[in-house]
Amino acid sequence: MPIQNHNVLAREGSARATEFTVPLDPWSSERLAKNDVMIQTPTFMPVGTQGTVKAVMTRDLKTMEAQIILGNTYHLYLRPGHERVERLGGLHRFMNWAGPILTDSGGFQVFSLADLNKVTDDGVWFQSHHDGSKHYLTPELSMQIQRALGSNFVMAFDECPPYPVEPQKLEQAMRRTVEWAKRGLAVELKPHQNRFGIIQGGLSVEHRLQSMADLTALPFDAFALGGFAIGEPMPLMHELLETVAPKMPENKPRYLMGVGRPEDLISAVSSGVDLFDCVLPTRNARNGQLFTSLGKVNIKNAVYAEDSGPLDPDCDCMACTQYSRAYLRHLFIAGEHLSAQLNSIHNLSFYLSLMRNMREAILENRFDEWKKNFYKKFKGK
Amino acid sequence: MPIQNHNVLAREGSARATEFTVPLDPWSSERLAKNDVMIQTPTFMPVGTQGTVKAVMTRDLKTMEAQIILGNTYHLYLRPGHERVERLGGLHRFMNWAGPILTDSGGFQVFSLADLNKVTDDGVWFQSHHDGSKHYLTPELSMQIQRALGSNFVMAFDECPPYPVEPQKLEQAMRRTVEWAKRGLAVELKPHQNRFGIIQGGLSVEHRLQSMADLTALPFDAFALGGFAIGEPMPLMHELLETVAPKMPENKPRYLMGVGRPEDLISAVSSGVDLFDCVLPTRNARNGQLFTSLGKVNIKNAVYAEDSGPLDPDCDCMACTQYSRAYLRHLFIAGEHLSAQLNSIHNLSFYLSLMRNMREAILENRFDEWKKNFYKKFKGK
Numbered sequence: 001m002p003i004q005n006h007n008v009l010a011r012e013g014s015a016r017a018t019e020f021t022v023p024l025d026p027w028s029s030e031r032l033a034k035n036d037v038m039i040q041t042p043t044f045m046p047v048g049t050q051g052t053v054k055a056v057m058t059r060d061l062k063t064m065e066a067q068i069i070l071g072n073t074y075h076l077y078l079r080p081g082h083e084r085v086e087r088l089g090g091l092h093r094f095m096n097w098a099g100p101i102l103t104d105s106g107g108f109q110v111f112s113l114a115d116l117n118k119v120t121d122d123g124v125w126f127q128s129h130h131d132g133s134k135h136y137l138t139p140e141l142s143m144q145i146q147r148a149l150g151s152n153f154v155m156a157f158d159e160c161p162p163y164p165v166e167p168q169k170l171e172q173a174m175r176r177t178v179e180w181a182k183r184g185l186a187v188e189l190k191p192h193q194n195r196f197g198i199i200q201g202g203l204s205v206e207h208r209l210q211s212m213a214d215l216t217a218l219p220f221d222a223f224a225l226g227g228f229a230i231g232e233p234m235p236l237m238h239e240l241l242e243t244v245a246p247k248m249p250e251n252k253p254r255y256l257m258g259v260g261r262p263e264d265l266i267s268a269v270s271s272g273v274d275l276f277d278c279v280l281p282t283r284n285a286r287n288g289q290l291f292t293s294l295g296k297v298n299i300k301n302a303v304y305a306e307d308s309g310p311l312d313p314d315c316d317c318m319a320c321t322q323y324s325r326a327y328l329r330h331l332f333i334a335g336e337h338l339s340a341q342l343n344s345i346h347n348l349s350f351y352l353s354l355m356r357n358m359r360e361a362i363l364e365n366r367f368d369e370w371k372k373n374f375y376k377k378f379k380g381k
Numbered sequence: 382m383p384i385q386n387h388n389v390l391a392r393e394g395s396a397r398a399t400e401f402t403v404p405l406d407p408w409s410s411e412r413l414a415k416n417d418v419m420i421q422t423p424t425f426m427p428v429g430t431q432g433t434v435k436a437v438m439t440r441d442l443k444t445m446e447a448q449i450i451l452g453n454t455y456h457l458y459l460r461p462g463h464e465r466v467e468r469l470g471g472l473h474r475f476m477n478w479a480g481p482i483l484t485d486s487g488g489f490q491v492f493s494l495a496d497l498n499k500v501t502d503d504g505v506w507f508q509s510h511h512d513g514s515k516h517y518l519t520p521e522l523s524m525q526i527q528r529a530l531g532s533n534f535v536m537a538f539d540e541c542p543p544y545p546v547e548p549q550k551l552e553q554a555m556r557r558t559v560e561w562a563k564r565g566l567a568v569e570l571k572p573h574q575n576r577f578g579i580i581q582g583g584l585s586v587e588h589r590l591q592s593m594a595d596l597t598a599l600p601f602d603a604f605a606l607g608g609f610a611i612g613e614p615m616p617l618m619h620e621l622l623e624t625v626a627p628k629m630p631e632n633k634p635r636y637l638m639g640v641g642r643p644e645d646l647i648s649a650v651s652s653g654v655d656l657f658d659c660v661l662p663t664r665n666a667r668n669g670q671l672f673t674s675l676g677k678v679n680i681k682n683a684v685y686a687e688d689s690g691p692l693d694p695d696c697d698c699m700a701c702t703q704y705s706r707a708y709l710r711h712l713f714i715a716g717e718h719l720s721a722q723l724n725s726i727h728n729l730s731f732y733l734s735l736m737r738n739m740r741e742a743i744l745e746n747r748f749d750e751w752k753k754n755f756y757k758k759f760k761g762k
Contacts (some may be wrong), residue, residue: 055722080711306469324475327475327477330475333461
């Protein structure tokens with residue numbers, strides 16, 4: 001079922017504010033008491049790798065107005081198993097999340113997390129990072145897994161080449177990505193599911209545009225840019241995005257996979273990207289690194305030991321309104337569970353609020369001014 | 382300020398349902414918009430060792446109607462330091478808990494957790510379990526620490542003898558406990574703070590009654606039974622409680638420290654105890670051992686892998702109403718933070734609901750019948 005009612009509501013330079021509706025799965029619809037849900041972009045999608053956004057409850061994801069969350073096909077296939085999730089009513093019901101879910105294809109994890117045994121044109125042999133057991137993932141199986149999970153957005157199975165990479169390997173990966181995309185499209189999904197094609201092509205504008213031409217010729221509902229944030233210099237990515245992102249189809253969602261820092265989101269939104277995901281806010285939260293309107297805060301720093309002020313005076317999340325920096329530091333030093341909980345709630349709230357602020361600024365044609373004001377306070381690095 | 386309006390509302394055998402009011406500290410009062418709070422017993426006090434009940438947010442403690450929570454003097458003295466907590470507005474404000482707090486004296490932890498260097502009639506030299514640093518704890522310092530923390534209930538500093546112990550050592554500990562109690566009483570506390578005396582005496586009825594006579598002659602607001610659940614056979618403890626607990630002052634709260642399993646709480650309530658604390662529900666939760674109306678559930682058991690039913694059909698906590706046993710098992714196996722969060726919420730909800738059910742049964746003079754019905758379903762061990 002295609003993404004519906006896609007509207008570009010406003011533009012400022014290449015940046016855009018859009019909205020679109022998607023049907024939910026039957027269980028989600030029942031919980032939401034309606035059939036469709038509207039997504040407003042730009043937005044950030046919290047990552048729920050193993051059927052939970054780490055340390056965060058779904059009620060808090062609702063409070064921070066998360067619109068879509070991610071599930072990882074590779075992890076859920078290995079544990080608890082996609083067929084088991086399906087028998088238990090699908091991923092929405094399993095994890096008690098009544099909003100949209102996007103699942104990745106498993107490709108990136110197979111290439112980065114697992115022991116890779118063999119990649120052929122047909123598929124990928126890999127070993128589980130849990131127990132070394134051997135598995136074979138193909139474009140068809142990736143679709144079957146995502147169908148069983150019942151996510152709303154299904155990613156094509158792609159080959160993600162490393163950085164740096166020889167031109168020949170890059171072209172092989174691009175060719176496979178298109179072939180695999182076609183094979184995936186031949187697999188029927190559930191009525192509520194939408195499909196993203198993934199554009200590859202490394203840091204070459206030419207290759208990216210070729211991949212885009214190949215993929216957009218296929219009947220995908222939306223498109224993603226894959227293969228970024230894998231070790232390349234970020235300025236090179238942003239330079240490429242400035243050229244490539246605005247050329248993506250106007251009337252379909254644009255998703256930059258696995259990126260990134262607040263400054264990366266701002267630059268990519270400026271280039272016309274709508275959707276983002278990244279483990280950074282949750283992973284850094286667990287390591288005590290917090291994002292605030294004033295820049296990064298390393299909460300274990302002794303300077304916060306008696307700081308009775310809020311983590312971020314501009315944030316209305318639970319961590320900032322109910323606790324002091326001193327308490328957050330104490331929890332981190334003491335290794336308490338509540339540290340990961342509050343820090344993760346804060347970092348995700350910061351990311352989601354950042355995206356909402358950008359959206360509002362674009363809608364009011366003051367995005368450029370908003371960026372300047374943001375960087376007046378926010379110190380990167 | 383003494384505990385006020387203490388009422389024994391109902392009795393059944395030695396079991397009793399009571400209520401009493403306590404003044405809160407200024408910050409708590411402000412948050413609760415009143416000066417006094419009523420405690421209804423029997424009740425269980427969740428343990429918040431380091432300024433947080435492990436993995437549980439204060440909003441969830443409110444939802445499960447926790448009336449009093451614990452803080453550990455030993456831990457908070459070492460980290461972040463009681464003077465720091467006081468400068469940050471006291472323990473209530475520090476951890477954002479607007480209800481009553483009980484702090485222990487530090488004695489039990491010094492005798493069980495720390496490297497003990499020397500115990501004299503004057504005080505105890507010990508080494509921190511964090512960094513081996515040397516510290517000297519006295520009855521006076523224990524009061525000063527608890528005064529700085531600002532807890533509502535302050536425990537006397539006692540010597541907790543091990544089990545088994547020679548009669549001479551036991552008598553020495555009893556004597557010291559009385560002397561230390563007197564020295565603690567000489568230290569002024571804050572106006573809202575109440576004091577518990579701690580009765581020692583091991584497993585000897587005679588020694589317990591002697592200790593009770595010595596302690597109840599002193600101006601304490603309430604009394605606790607210390608030195609249990611330290612390795613002795615539980616049936617011996619319950620036998621002793623049957624004789625000793627009913628002889629504790631009628632018009633003051635009775636607290637059995639550090640106990641225990643659901644069946645221990647039921648037996649001790651039957652003997653006339655009002656208040657309990659124990660790390661069991663939260664510690665076991667983190668290990669995947671859950672208490673339900675049907676008995677213990679080890680959630681990692683493969684039998685739950687596709688169990689779509691609730692953990693405990695009789696429980697209305699978030700874990701039981703929003704998730705399946707299969708999901709709770711998955712979270713535990715996957716090592717997700719949410720596992721400790723949901724399991725802890727459940728186990729504490731179970732304990733608090735158990736206490737409320739006992740209270741209601743006593744008030745309605747059907748406690749004996751309630752016990753029989755409870756054990757018809759609940760399988761211990």
